[in-house]
Amino acid sequence: MRNRVFGRILWILSASLLALAALHAPAAQAERLKDLASWQGVRGNQLIGYGLIVGLDGTGDQTSQAPFTGQSLQSMLGQMGIQLPQGTNLQLKNVAAVMVTAQLPAFSQPGQQIDVTVSSLGNAKSLRGGTLLLTPLKGADGEVYAVAQGNVIVGGAGASANGSRVQINHLSAGRVPGGATVERAVPTPLLSGEFMQLELNQSDFSTARTVAERINQVFGEGTATALDGRVLRVKAPREPNARIGFLADLEGLDITRGTPAAKVIINARTGSVVMNQSVTLGPAAVAHGNLSVTITTTPLVSQPSAFSNGQTVQAERSDIAIRQDPGQLNLVGPAAKLEDVVKALNALGATAQDLIIILQAMKAAGALKAELEVI
Template sequence: MMLVTFGCVLSGMFLGGSAHASAVRIKDIVDYEGIRDNQLVGYGLVVGLNGTGDRLTNTLFTRETLVGMLNRLGVNIRDKAIQLQTHNTAAVMVTASLPPFSHGGSRIDVTVSAVGDAQSLTGGTLIVTPLQAADGEVYAVAQGSLVTNAFTARGPGAVATRNVPTSGHIANGAVVEREVPVLLGAGGIIHLSLKNSNYTTAVRIATVINRHMGRGTARVDDPRTVAVNLAGRNVSEALYEIGDLTVTPDTMAKVIVDEAAGTIVIGDNVRITTVAIAQGNLTVQVTNSPEVSQPNAFGAGQTAVVPRTQINVTTDREHKMGILSDGPSLANLVTGLNALGVGPRDMISILQAIKADGALQAELEVR
């Protein structure tokens, strides 16, 4: 049994789990081996800025890139590059995700971010930029007008900015030039990767698949991987059937606490042993009201500031010690804490103390 006594004058928000877990589709809790996005990146120039681009005297890479681009277009100014003073150009990094099964000619979204000292990319246009993957091959080419959803207003004594004007987005801004081959079920085996590693959930998935598609079709390799034998089957149709099967995922006994936001998330399987909790509030108020003391009109002396300090101490005596019994469910745990008049911020300290005592039968993660 444990006694917890402390004071706190804070407020927050409480989030709890559901009383009963519900069945979900397998495709919502697993990833299929080989079906994934591929990250692309490229370096390019944004032109057409309204004087908010890079200062070429400071960003030499922007100047060299601009000179190189003009040279390829037949404008040779390399001997006079030092005289370039335009502020309408900015060097940028372009990033995108290439979805699986993307074919040549399809379009994907891109994100454009300033590299140099540009103040804003609003109103700019991205010039043709090849996008490469980790293997160094070009898989898409981006170009188009940027949308930043941001603005900056400047005055002699103040600057107001909304969102981030140095990062923009181009919807359907890149054309796919090369396809990434996806080999499903190579060797007749495909692996399902659980998004949340859990042995119980993996076994339940394998059991449901074997019941639907025949014994021995699925096996559990580890807490995150379920291997499915699709030899002799159409892989696409089999994955469609497997994806729509439902299981009840297992959840770990875990409490997540965000002290900065005052948020608590308690899992459905969290249990505690009997503890006694006393929770109260202590408030100390110090008021300093200095007064000015002046001598009489015809008397000797000087004007002085005399401190006047008042201290008030108040204690909330309504909260008393309570017994929080063994909790067979999350609902009982939450009900017990609420019955003590405990706020979310106070719950954080209580949960930490209960965990330190060993009465909280769950993992406590503090962020």
């Protein structure tokens, strides 16, 4: 009887511990497969071209400093049958040479309109009010995939008078919405072959295994196979209509994956620090102090005595003061949640730049339980 009661107590304690662990375990995240991966070969392509913008209000290139603008204009006029006298030096201020770029989306077909971006190549002051002339856009293989032309929209303004100038935003770049027409389609291997490659956005063996198991659970065993931590091979129907429907259903699958790897991203140029919810801190002691140097300059004037034939001399006196605040030893951690990590680091009173140094030191000391990436 005593053994039975003792066993029941042990069972209750075990169940309580398991429930407590479940409460403190990180919550799983359910995401759509289309947010976690993409299909191999289904991507956009970059296009680039060189063109001319005309119709500017005296804000174009100074052809004496940007000779390629005048050469391009002469070449364009020659193609239209207009021959300029030899040695003609064009001094136009309403023309600007630009680089034209665009993104050709996947499955684009001839006749589709896409947006283009124009950026000044010379010394034009503003592209506002200009018109982009017919510009072929080429891909990495040198073939023309689109042709651009249209009015340029610049999201800025500026004015100058009597030596004063005011400018809002950037005037040397703009966009032409729907300014390019697709002339050639890019072939895609989406509907060819029995198998397709599904590529995860981030390499993770556990996520690859979870995705493969989920696909096989819904569409049958053997449908998906994880080749490595990033690529999965998926068996798809051969008939085009059935394959498109299969891919649509596949992208809508909810994938429940574990907590992502702990990572802290630091931008050393801007001082930005971003961390995900998996970051934790171990117990650590941090001393943080500031060293400030203050330089004060006071103007001095030396006035000579009357009838001394001396000259008034102006000088400066500089006072330099160095102050170092005492660095207090602060106890940080252990912290199990992101909000606890933020509170612990904010308690140090550090700026963003100081926080970068503190995090790097804590990582070296083994107190920061995360991958530190500096960009």
